Structures are given as structure tokens and as C-alpha cells.
Amino acid sequence: MTTGLVTTGLVTTGLAQAELIAVLAAVTGDAPRVMTVAAGEALPSGPFTSSHRSLQAGLRDWIESQTGHPVGFLEQLYTFADRDRAEEADLRQISISYLGLVREQAAPGAGRPEWHGWYEYLPWEDHRHGLPPGWQDLVAGLNHWAGTDRGRVQRLSHAFGLEGAAWNEDLVLSRYELLYEAGMVEEANGHSGLGSGIGRAMQGDHRRILATGIARLRAKIKYRPVAFELMPESFTFLQLQRLVEALIGLRLHKSNFRRQIDQQELIEETGETTAESRGRPAMLFRYRPAVLEARALAGTRLPVSRG
Amino acid sequence: MTTGLVTTGLVTTGLAQAELIAVLAAVTGDAPRVMTVAAGEALPSGPFTSSHRSLQAGLRDWIESQTGHPVGFLEQLYTFADRDRAEEADLRQISISYLGLVREQAAPGAGRPEWHGWYEYLPWEDHRHGLPPGWQDLVAGLNHWAGTDRGRVQRLSHAFGLEGAAWNEDLVLSRYELLYEAGMVEEANGHSGLGSGIGRAMQGDHRRILATGIARLRAKIKYRPVAFELMPESFTFLQLQRLVEALIGLRLHKSNFRRQIDQQELIEETGETTAESRGRPAMLFRYRPAVLEARALAGTRLPVSRG
């Protein structure tokens, strides 16, 4: 193959150590969870070679064997190679990360992978009940770091919704990176282990990868009906709403949420109802996969000229 | 590091051959272009090792040395590893692809990389002047392939805007993949080289990667002001519009486009005007990078409850 990059002396050989890392998400009740290993301190990962035909296929098989449930949705997140911890000189570590959605969590029998709540690791991301605990300190710490630096102040305002800016739930990664820069997460200080940082730490850059996965999911849920990958077969409107709220970390307006789902015609009544809680029983719905592709990619935001 | 993947016998070693592939885009007049090597038959690529601190930094340096212009925007696209052409058994080929935006194309002196129009490779993607040439044959070929298969017919309708469905400019990759499945691009037939397929072929899966890059750019332009990365310092409204039209392959409504740009406050007048063409001279504008982050991420499409 003709390559342009070689001629510049950028590289000599392309050998690298390849690794897969998975952000596996599930939702239990109103708690979004992620699959972990190492007692909740790492995302599941492992080296990658050619025993499977494709990255995706291998990962899918593995996840299904681990969780006991099929992976509805599996998407590549990002490939990291910037680590300083290249163990051998001239041999690069490449980590390919994936986001997967699982309908239910496996029974945690026999030392199997554990599931932990997202917001243990990123507590500042949950705004469902107003400002999350520790918010004052967090903002104070960030402001101290920013000082009078115009650029830093602006980045903070934008990412954390300060000074009149609105909170944008999608900016999960920006927020983590700012906290890292500000030295307010444990990982930034070489895992000093003093419990000094905000939220529970993870090994290496795994918490950063988790943030990448959550950011992707929060963005995706707005134009693709991925939420149904996490729901049971039939569900009520409120269950669906609670799930979406759990993922994006915000409360939604009830009847407007209904209206939006309604007019997209993504779901249909099963005919049955629930009588679980006290109030009026809710109708049960099921997802209509037939229209999946056709709808759900609505908003273009460009003034396209028709005719 | 504790790994979960190892225990399942999925892998034994993680050694792989790593390669970088770049989709570099520029726009000349109203023609979007991509940088190529090998006489227009391949995207620039090369092996990757650890002589640079990060993937991104190395690629950036290299691009700037090649094009003579700084890369305004550089974003990872996708990592491919599913190729069957693993040259050595047990040694995986991993290709990490990037999308980069360049303001001007380099002077093509001395056998340097060439720039070619996107739509040479993907002619069915340009709908600025109505249906592109060869559209009838393309649809006929696809329909022949689909036959009476419900699934295929629906995928075609969705991706190509047939049977009442609207054309969605973002579905570049889906369209290429359908054409590949239908055997209507040369790459699907092992590069028979008969000129049998639609559009100009590329080596390996490079045309697929190009489609991935265009898809990403078309999607991104709707919520991030990336178009300015391709514009000169000052420009008129119409120039900006023509550029966006070139990228998305559609015509836009003039005054609505103005209004949308206007109310986002992304640009400001320079005070000068052009007198290039016959009509009334247009005002010149410049981009306002200060508000870049703050605006431009408008549409959430979720009924968030405020207060």
C-alpha cells in the first residue's frame, strides 16, 4: 500500500499492544449502572487478537457470556494511545473502547463482575434532585483553580453551567477533564489514594473512558431510540421517563415527554395495564422496532430548501 | 491490570500492527475535496509508533508539513480491525482513522499529495443540482438487488429516500454499505478493475473510510460551527452558504440560512464589502471564536423541566 506518512520519518514500525475496554451500561430502577471489575475500580478490559473475525463480534460474545444477556447495542467509543505508561519502549499501548447497553444485570453470583452506579464515580453529573451534594465545594475548587484566567473561567462556565450559562448534560467529558486539570480527581495526582478527589476513582484512565461513554449515550439518546435497549419488553410511560432521566441526570416534564414519544410513534400499547403502585394503573407499551430507522432521526437544524 | 476479558479464552496475546489513515477535507469554490495519494486511489496512511507523544499530535504535525497549512480541526473517526487481510496469522491489522479540516489546499508541486473531489468517489451524494447523474440506474440496480425482500426494501427506502421517504444527507455510510452489499461498487468484487461499479474506487476499504468521514462532517456541521475551519478569514454570507451546501450536498434556503447564522451570533461584520461579481456588493464577515462553545450546541430535543 502506498503510504504518505512513512516518508516523513514519523514512524519506523507499527507494532503495538492492543487492548479492548468496555463501558457496559444497564439501568436498575432509577439507578444507571456500569459493569466493573477489580472491586469496582476498573472497567472490564483485555488484550485483543485475531481469534475472532471482528472487534465487535468478539466483544459481543464475551459480554453475553459474562452478563447472561444479549447486548442490544454496541458501539465503538474511542481509541486511546496517548498514554505515557508505554511499558516497553517502542511498543505502543492502544486501547479501543466500546459502549454497550445491556437490558438487565446478571445475577452477581460467584465473584462475577459487579455493577456500580455511574454517579458513584461522577457524582456531579446527577442533577435529578437539584444540585448534587458537594456542589458548592466543587464550584469553589474549580473557581480557585481558574483564578482570573479568562479562558479557564469561560470553559468552566460553559461546562458546569455557571454564571448564567445553562447546564448542558452532554458535556460529561469536558467536565471530567476540567476536574482533572484542576487536580480535583484522584487520577490527576498519580492516585495518591488519599480519597482526596471528588467521586470514586478508577484505575488508569478508566474513569475518563466512563465519562466518554456516558457523554456518548446522553448525546445519542436524543436522536436515536437507544433507551429501549435498556428497557424490558413492556413498560409504562413513567418507567421510560425515569430511565431517560436516570441516563441524562435531569428531570423531564411529564406530559411533554409523553407527547414527544407519542408523536414519534416509537411505541404502541400492549393492551394490558399495570397495577403495581397505588394510583391509577398505567397502560403498558412495547417498542415498535419497525419504525426504528425511519423515525428518530428527526432534527436536522438546517434550512433545507424543498421543491 | 485486572482484566475480565482474558479469562474467557477470547485472546492470548495483544500484538497488532497499527496504522493511521486520514480523511483530510478542504473546499475549493463549491467543490469539496479530499487529500489522496497513489494517483487518487488511496487515502494517506502509514504505520504508527511511539515517536510522538500522542496519536493526534503526530498526525497534526504530519498534515501540516504536507499541506503547508495548519489543521484547524482533527477528530478521530473510527478504528477498524475487521479486515480479512491479516497478512501474518495472529498479527492483527488495526487502522485508526481521522477526519481533518484544512483551510486551503497545498500547491500540488512535485508529486505531492493530490486533492480530488469527494463526489468523484461518491457521486450519488451530491444533490445540489437535483438528482445526481446516474440516479435512475443506481436505483434500478438497488431495487434489483432488493427484489421482494422486505428488509432490504426498507433499508433502501430509508437510506436513499425512496418511496416517499425523505433524503437524509447524513446517511452517507449506510448508502455506501448498501451499494457494497449490492455489489455495485468495485470494492465489493475484489477490485475487478472493470470500471464496473458506481463512482471511482479506492484501495482497500478507503472509500468506506471516506464515507465515514463525510458522514461525520455532515452530522457535525449541524451542531458545531466546523464550517468556519474551512473558510478564509473573511467571507460573505453566500460564500458560507455555498460551502455548507457543498459539504452536505443540498441547496439551502437563502434568507433562512442568513437568519439562522444571524441569530446564533457566530459571525460579525468586518466593515468591508466585496465587489467581485455584478450585483450589489456583499458585506464581509468574520468568525467570532469567542462564542464558539457557548452557542452552537443548541438543540437538545428533550423536554427538560426548568425551575
Add this chain to the structure above:
DNA sequence: GCACATATGCTCATAATGAGTATATAATGA
């Protein structure tokens, strides 16, 4: 029956969008 709780439906002001029309300002040439 009554209080309560939840589900579902309706209204309404405001904003965003798609489409079209009107006016302004230049070059060009009879």
C-alpha cells in the same frame, strides 16, 4: 363515599421553521 395517588389529556403563550415576497445597491449596456 372520600381522600389520595398516579395516569392521561388539554390549553396556551412563545419560539423555531419553511416558504415566499419586497426592497436595496451595485454593474452593464442600449
Add this chain to the structure above:
DNA sequence: TCATTATATACTCATTATGAGCATATGTGC
């Protein structure tokens, strides 16, 4: 000079989408 042409810029208006609040329906528990 002055109509013609071409482009730029500014308004208008119907339709739809969105955010917010209120009203009604239908169950449980006592």
C-alpha cells in the same frame, strides 16, 4: 441617462415545535 440584470438584505406569514401549567380520569386504601 436610465432601464435591465444580478445579487444582497430585509420582512411577512402560516405552520409546527416547545415549555409550562392546569384539568380530568381511574385506580387504591380506608
